[in-house]
Amino acid sequence: MRTLVVYESMFGNTAAVAAAMARALTPTGAVRLELADARPDVGDAELVIVGSPTHGFALPSRLSRRAARAQGADASAASRAGIREWLAELAAVRADSAPFAATFDVRQAPGTAGAPSHRVRRRLDGLGFRTIGEPASFRVGPTAGPLRDGELDRAAAWAAALLGLAR
Numbered sequence: 001m002r003t004l005v006v007y008e009s010m011f012g013n014t015a016a017v018a019a020a021m022a023r024a025l026t027p028t029g030a031v032r033l034e035l036a037d038a039r040p041d042v043g044d045a046e047l048v049i050v051g052s053p054t055h056g057f058a059l060p061s062r063l064s065r066r067a068a069r070a071q072g073a074d075a076s077a078a079s080r081a082g083i084r085e086w087l088a089e090l091a092a093v094r095a096d097s098a099p100f101a102a103t104f105d106v107r108q109a110p111g112t113a114g115a116p117s118h119r120v121r122r123r124l125d126g127l128g129f130r131t132i133g134e135p136a137s138f139r140v141g142p143t144a145g146p147l148r149d150g151e152l153d154r155a156a157a158w159a160a161a162l163l164g165l166a167r
């Protein structure tokens, strides 16, 4: 299945989760792994996986990216656009060729309060994507990471399970 994994990441943890998903899916078809910016290009992807960090119970914003930078995140990540801007520019898809879509986030807190993966999923639904699976949250320990033990394996398994749902 042709897959696009699109993500943003301030400290590299969402990037690591996205890369684990891409590795898990590569044997099943072409996978594009891309940083989000304000120029969405879904291209010919049949499955789109969208992932972001959680900032203030929401998607990162310009302000929260600056706050992350102040906490040691990469300066170039802080000045880039991310999933919020990517989604704002994403166009509706045609019903007869709608890609499947699934969402995840990376967070520190347990539970799903304010999980951006749920909001992103609703937005993709509204644009006509065929959303599949439950939005997933993967957890870091401290703000800057690392990810908790086992999260990369869980990410790979979650992504692989999507293939069974995309039909």
Ligand SMILES: Cc1cc2nc3c(=O)[nH]c(=O)nc-3n(C[C@H](O)[C@H](O)[C@H](O)COP(=O)(O)O)c2cc1C
Pocket (backbone or CB within 6 Å): 008, 009, 010, 011, 012, 013, 014, 015, 052, 053, 054, 055, 056, 057, 058, 064, 065, 067, 068, 071, 106, 107, 108, 109, 110, 114, 140, 142, 143, 144, 145
């Ligand atoms: C400004 C800011 C706000 C945050 N707010 C939340 C939050 O509301 N809930 C939460 O679970 N984690 C929160 N975090 C922790 C992030 O979820 C964590 O830094 C991020 O998932 C790490 O992913 P990354 O390495 O891809 O940037 C926040 C972090 C920053 C920098």
